[in-house]
Amino acid sequence: MNELSRRKFLKGGLAGGAMVSLLGKSSKSEAAPSFGGYPDSMGVLVDLTRCVGCRSCEAACNKEQGLPAPDLPFDDMSVLEEKRRTSEGAYTVVNKYEIPGKDHPLYRKMQCNHCNEPACLTSCFVNAYRKTPEGAVMYDPTVCVGCRTCMIACPFYVPAYSYSSVLNPVIKKCIFCYETRLKFGRPPACVEACPKEVLTFGKRTNLLKIAHDRIRNYPDKYVDQVYGEKEVGGTAWMYLSSAPFEEVGFDTHLGNDPIINYVKEFLTVVPMVLTIWPALFAGFHLLATRKDVQNKENSAGK
């Protein structure tokens, strides 16, 4: 009788486990497809072939976002000699790349790329991030607990932390000028400041058409790729270049899946592990040690 019920229990346990794994699979393929971005979201197409590295965008960003005074004036080109990253004091920076075999260097503007499916957003466990329908990835410092997981999650190393603030350090990054401009249908300050229209602002879907038209019209000028069209599930800021993207500081090994896709499978297992496994293995343990307990009870009774 005892043997039979144990077998039944084990069978039931296995069937339950199989059910859970099946459910887990189906929920992954049906309930959580890739988001792909809001249909009318805005973006910026950055054409590296047009940039002369004047840093007007940096100056405009500094003013618009009320950032601290720079260490050097924005017309000081000596800063281009080193590769800079975005920081708490600079939401956008321009870097210079000497391209072998070309007379002119290429300049690359960096800022938050405002991903369709942002890794910072999906990695944040207090939902401090949101993606607005206009396309901006926004951050709410009031709920942020300062874990800085977003800084590690971002494939472009964009979010910066205000380490200089002792009492209330927060994440600092480009917000697409959402509060002052994008919300009202206006282009970000850097776009407006750019003298050569390196930055083209518009609906992301239209920008993609424009980008591919430029490549089609000037095949000798451009590499046949729009960086950000597909990378990590697509980004609002996209790039055209005359040199291979890896030569101008882009990571070309990010893949086309949103970062969340790499952990979705794992994350669906988490509830199963946390809820079913303890009960299941506690049951196994009780069954396996039942005889010992009985023996102990029997010997105690004797």
Next chain:
Amino acid sequence: MQMDHIPKLTMRIILAMVLAFGTAQISSAMDGPDAVELNALAELYGPVNFDHTMHTDIAGDCAVCHHHTTGTPPQDPRCAKCHAKSGPADEVACQSCHAAKRFEAEYLNKLAADNTIYHVDRLGLKAAYHQRCMGCHEESGAPNGCQDCHTRNDAGDKVFHAGQYAPPPSAHKAKEGH
């Protein structure tokens, strides 16, 4: 005396109009204006006095800057497909085609509302100037730095943290020391 006054007055009106419209081109003759005051960046820079006559002599062909609008055949074969014989346009000023507010909602909505517009990727006014001017200036070895053409005003210095608004030299060195 009276006769002298009239041209002066006319000149003043022309000047006033140029200032008022910033980038307006006044056709004083068939060949275009002698000079154009470009003032699209008035917020941060002083106006640029563009010597139209001198540049006409250097370019030799109106189409270099005016594409097909002056009636000369366009240089780019891509443009010639439609514009080889499109004749002179009513307006030839840069700003009549290149929008000063290229990325404001009004212009973007205009583009979105009309699917017959071919030139959806037409440069805005500021970029049209800079692409054209800087392209030739680089090829010909003419001055090509920002302040070679633009004199930055006080507001500009403030935005660029330059001139009297430049950070003290110690600021940079102090940070380097860390």
